[in-house]
Amino acid sequence: MKHDLIFNPWRRGSEPFIDMDVRSQQWKRVKDIEGDKKYSLVYADSTDLPHVPNKTEAVYIMGGHCSRGFSYVFWKRKRGKEHRMTFEEYFQSFRGIFDTKINFNVKVYSCWSAQGTPKEDPFALRFGRLMREKGYKSCPIWGYTKRIEQWYTGGQAGKEIKKLEKRLYPELDSEKAALFAQTGTAFTSMWVAIEEALVRIEV
Numbered sequence: 001m002k003h004d005l006i007f008n009p010w011r012r013g014s015e016p017f018i019d020m021d022v023r024s025q026q027w028k029r030v031k032d033i034e035g036d037k038k039y040s041l042v043y044a045d046s047t048d049l050p051h052v053p054n055k056t057e058a059v060y061i062m063g064g065h066c067s068r069g070f071s072y073v074f075w076k077r078k079r080g081k082e083h084r085m086t087f088e089e090y091f092q093s094f095r096g097i098f099d100t101k102i103n104f105n106v107k108v109y110s111c112w113s114a115q116g117t118p119k120e121d122p123f124a125l126r127f128g129r130l131m132r133e134k135g136y137k138s139c140p141i142w143g144y145t146k147r148i149e150q151w152y153t154g155g156q157a158g159k160e161i162k163k164l165e166k167r168l169y170p171e172l173d174s175e176k177a178a179l180f181a182q183t184g185t186a187f188t189s190m191w192v193a194i195e196e197a198l199v200r201i202e203v
Helices: 015-034 087-095 123-133 155-168 170-183
Strands: 003-008 038-043 056-061 072-075 083-086 105-108 141-144 149-153 188-192 198-200
Touching: 003 015, 015 038, 015 072, 015 083, 072 087, 083 087, 087 123, 105 123, 123 141
Parallel strands: 003 038, 003 056, 056 105, 105 141
Antiparallel strands: 072 083, 141 198, 149 188
């Protein structure tokens, strides 16, 4: 079976780490149910990588929000503190886990990560240049030119993810209770990339 990795670059225990972990776990659980591909979670303090030689197709870096021309990704809960990670910090987190010899796809999984402005280069390009400069020569680097959509999934997958969320981070459940009450469903959120917005970064 083909294999993908989901990488959380934030420091364990931080607010962004927890939220990114929830989304990573959700995604992995849905994919496990669908059974089309195996996914493994990797963290910035992981001591080893899953043993998947010649089967890994991509690593998705689950860093949080981005926008056109930003030099950083960020995360912020409602009325909370904004946490930022520059592309240099993002790279240092990645380099701490992944060897320069990797040859699978590296996907900067954030909204607008491949979209710049007339004056500013996109985040994924900044990251990609640093990757090449530091010896990562064989891995294609990808970003997104549009927003990454949030949507809700029901059925068995939705029920399973809801249980998973409660078990992992029970303190987050109260924040979502109002949303579930409003919709009157057992649905839960997950992240899905708009694949037509995925572009290869030329560096």
